[in-house]
Amino acid sequence: MPPIIDIHIHIQPLDMIKPEALKMIQHGRKDYVEVEKYSESPAAFLKFMDEAEIERAGLINYVSPDVIGFGPEVNDWCAQYCSAAPDRLIAFGSVHPKYVPDAAAEVERIHKLGIRGLKVHPSHQLFAPNAYRDGFGPLGAMYEKAQELAIPIMIHTGTSIFPGARNLYAQPLLADDIGIDYPNLVVILAHGGRPLWMEEAFFLVRRHKNMHMDISGIPPQKLMEYFPRIEEIADKVLFGTDWPGPGVPGVRGNIAKFRALPISPAAQQKILYDNAARMFPVRP
Numbered sequence: 001m002p003p004i005i006d007i008h009i010h011i012q013p014l015d016m017i018k019p020e021a022l023k024m025i026q027h028g029r030k031d032y033v034e035v036e037k038y039s040e041s042p043a044a045f046l047k048f049m050d051e052a053e054i055e056r057a058g059l060i061n062y063v064s065p066d067v068i069g070f071g072p073e074v075n076d077w078c079a080q081y082c083s084a085a086p087d088r089l090i091a092f093g094s095v096h097p098k099y100v101p102d103a104a105a106e107v108e109r110i111h112k113l114g115i116r117g118l119k120v121h122p123s124h125q126l127f128a129p130n131a132y133r134d135g136f137g138p139l140g141a142m143y144e145k146a147q148e149l150a151i152p153i154m155i156h157t158g159t160s161i162f163p164g165a166r167n168l169y170a171q172p173l174l175a176d177d178i179g180i181d182y183p184n185l186v187v188i189l190a191h192g193g194r195p196l197w198m199e200e201a202f203f204l205v206r207r208h209k210n211m212h213m214d215i216s217g218i219p220p221q222k223l224m225e226y227f228p229r230i231e232e233i234a235d236k237v238l239f240g241t242d243w244p245g246p247g248v249p250g251v252r253g254n255i256a257k258f259r260a261l262p263i264s265p266a267a268q269q270k271i272l273y274d275n276a277a278r279m280f281p282v283r284p
C-alpha cells in the first residue's frame with residue numbers, strides 16, 4: 001500500500017484540558033485509555049501509526065484558554081513531543097493574539113521550537129479569522145509573520161459542539177479575506193466547512209492559489225455527497241481523520257472507507273500523501 005499522511009490528529013496534553021471539554025473527548029470512546037497512552041508516549045503513538053500504516057501525522061494543538069483550556073505552553077508541549085520523531089510527526093501549534101504580548105514574536109518563538117504549522121480555531125479562540133479587518137491588529141501581524149516564514153496556517157471551518165464554541169466564526173467564507181490580503185500564505189481549511197458550508201470551502205479552494213482544505217472529521221461515506229467535484233481540486237486536498245475527536249471512530253476504518261470511494265487512484269495518491277508531503281517536506 002502507498003504511504004499515507006494523516007494531517008489532522010489530536011494528540012494533546014490531556015491534563016491541560018478543562019473538565020467540560022475533556023468530557024466531550026471521552027464521551028462514548030471505548031479506546032480512551034489508548035488516547036491517554038499516546039498522549040504520554042510518542043513511542044506508543046508511533047507504533048499505533050505503524051499499525052494503521054500512517055507514515056506521517058500532523059499533531060494539531062492550539063491555544064484556547066476560554067473553550068478548551070490550553071495556554072501558549074501547549075506549543076512547547078507539542079514541539080517537545082514531536083521532537084521524538086521529527087521525520088514522522090508534524091507539530092502544529094498556535095498563536096492566540098490576545099494571550100501573548102507580541103503575536104509576531106510568538107510566531108518566531110514557536111517556529112524555532114519546531115512548530116511547522118499554525119492552527120487557527122475561530123470558534124474555540126473566539127475571534128473571526130478576518131478580525132484583523134475590524135481592528136484586531138495582532139491577528140494581522142501573526143498572518144504577516146507566518147507568510148514571511150512560509151509557515152502554513154490551518155483554519156478550523158465547520159461546526160463544533162464543544163461547550164462554549166461559537167459557530168458563527170466557523171464559516172469558511174470569513175477566510176476569503178485572508179486569500180486576498182495574504183496571497184502567499186499557505187492555508188488549509190480544516191474539515192471543508194462540514195456539515196453546513198461545503199460550497200463555501202470548495203469555492204475558496206478554487207478561488208485562491210494558496211488555499212487548500214483537509215477532509216478530516218468528514219465521515220468518508222459522506223465525502224462524495226459533500227464534495228461531488230473533489231477530483232477538480234485533488235491537488236489541494238489533504239487527507240486527515242481528526243481522530244480522536246467527537247464522532248471519529250477510528251483511523252484504520254476511515255482509511256479503508258476512503259480508499260473504497262469512487263475517486264481515481266491518481267487523485268487518491270495526491271490526497272493521501274503527495275499534497276501534504278509537498279507542503280511539509282521532511283527536512284525543510
Ligand SMILES: [Zn+2]
Nearest residue numbers: 008060242245
Ligand atoms: Zn480537529
